[in-house]
Amino acid sequence: MDASPTLSRAHTTPVRYIDGILCLDGLPLDQVVAGVGTPAYVYSLDAMAANLVRVQQAFAPIGGSVSYSVKANSNQAVLARLAALGAGFDVVSGGELSRVLDVGADPARTSFAGVGKTDEELLLAVRHGVLVNVESADELDALQRTAAAMGRRVRVGLRINPAVTVATLAPMQTGSARAKFGVPTDEARELVDAFVAGRYPDLEPVGVHMHVGSQVPEPGGMVRATEVLLDVLEYGQQAGLAGFRRLDIGGGFPIDHGGESVPGPEEFAAALAPLLRGRDDLELFLEPGRSIAGPAGVLVARVLYRKHRPGRRMLVLDTGMHHFIRPALYRTSVHRILPVREAPSAGPTEVVGPVCESTDTFSEDAQLPDLVPGDLVAFLDAGAYGMVMASNYNTNRRPPEIAVEGGSHRVVRPREEWRDLYASEG
Ligand SMILES: Cc1ncc(COP(=O)(O)O)c(C=O)c1O
Structure with missing residues (x-):
């Protein structure tokens, strides 16, 4: 099996190419998202656990206790896994506190x-x-x-x-x-x-x-x-x-x-x-928060269309700032965008989303191969401040979340239904 080196080093990242397909914890991402479609957030709970343990161990000699910052990624599956490893929690809203209480975390070890x-x-x-x-x-x-x-x-x-x-x-x-x-x-x-x-x-x-x-x-x-x-x-x-x-x-x-x-x-x-x-x-x-959840997650999206501009290659994805706002919010394109099927770069590519805002641009110079409609890409380090910041702008559904744990995957939050977005209105 041809496994290229891991793509990020400072924290446990579960993402690497195996036999030319981008995998998370060894599972091919095209297969992981096949059941729910795209876009979809995919997290390695094992990598989050490893990142938590690393901080716990680093600070144990000076008596530090870790309270995971729930705002980074508040999915119940994430909270339950980290609680089982002895994490306390830091919350910033009644909603986050409610989540933490519901996974059975100790309120006495929770800060607000x-x-x-x-x-x-x-x-x-x-x-x-x-x-x-x-x-x-x-x-x-x-x-x-x-x-x-x-x-x-x-x-x-x-x-x-x-x-x-x-x-x-x-x-x-x-x-x-x-x-x-x-x-x-x-x-x-x-x-x-x-x-x-x-x-x-x-x-x-x-x-x-x-x-x-x-x-x-x-x-x-x-x-x-x-x-x-x-x-x-x-x-x-x-x-x-x-x-x-x-x-x-x-x-x-x-x-x-x-x-x-x-x-x-x-x-x-x-x-x-x-x-x-x-x-x-x-x-x-x-x-x-970020150092535990960020490197452990990806956002998988699909190319909808190519657009041809003088001297520029542009791809329109089925995800945008409504699902992953960090690039637009901070005007940064630090999140690498990789093709799920490995191929050499064909040069800088502008990568945009479908939202009616010019700031809905992920990158102006992503190094991507010549992708065609239907091809998959993955945003790296999207496990923190990704889904938690997603919105329903333009009455779009937020993506589903998939957790990979112990070598298998499960949907830990399904994709929303359009009707659910407005069912309680009027
Ligand atoms: C009070 C507080 N604690 C912890 C965090 C987590 O920070 P980070 O995700 O960078 O570790 C934040 C993030 O904004 C915060 O406001």
Whole structure:
């Protein structure tokens, strides 16, 4: 059997050509999607599991616990598999919390992030004993009201804006001073003082939280931001907050989209270790999403038409920005597009979707063979921020999701029906 080398190296990726056909976990993708048609997301749950275990093992020496960031890929099959491996979860909506509860995850090991939690969401979190990472003084007041009304004591983390800019795409930066996330450190100290003064009698401050961005290219920014958080923890402990020792540094570990070298979780753990040496009093948490799910999934699509423009080759696919918005949202074509049937490139090709928006362009220069209508292509590293960001724009159906596990595959979310998209309207 002729197996070409794996196509990405920094994390476990299950995608490779075998005998000229692109396979995921050794299963030919044309056969995997044959039953449901295209477009379809296909995930290797085994690769996601391996990526989770890798982060767990990388951070075990410094006592880090992993809470998978549900927003990256929230399919119930994914959550169930990661829960079975001991992952905690970080959620950002009532819907995500509901998902996590439904797979039987431990609510006590679930955290709730986000700048705009509604009363309904806070109520759900309080009812289930979920830790809430709070982002503003107003949110603390709202949470205090909810906790008091329900007669419950709620564990609270303070999301800090560390004013640290990491060198990732601007829309993926979340720790800079301008970002809407978290509270600046001086406000965090005021909130600590308010806790000490007894302003939030039903809330139990357990520590601090941050997330500096996604695709963080090197550990330096995360280390600097962690130092900022440690200062706030120190302030709280000095002020007398017993139990103020949770250090949640968020997610953001990068994936290698093809060729470039990115640091793995081991390098982040090694860079953070000196800060945490001798600090057995602290509880460290990580919230990776992309690095666990991203490289483990592909989006398989079909060529509908060729278009001929002077000096340009263009392919129209049966998928677009409504199914996979990252290229349009971030104006990036980092996601490699490969033919499912291996063939040499015939030169740069513009690859577009069917949506009535000019931004519905995946790439202007994908290296693809001369494909014809009916041929299949696969977008790599589509396991994170793919299906979760899909929409029904133009009253299109979202793709089905297929999970590959232990060498066989199953549909874990069927394709929507057109009628279901509007059945409850009118
Ligand atoms: C609070 C929080 N934690 C974790 C993550 C996961 O980040 P990543 O998928 O880059 O690991 C995000 C992503 O936006 C986030 O906002």
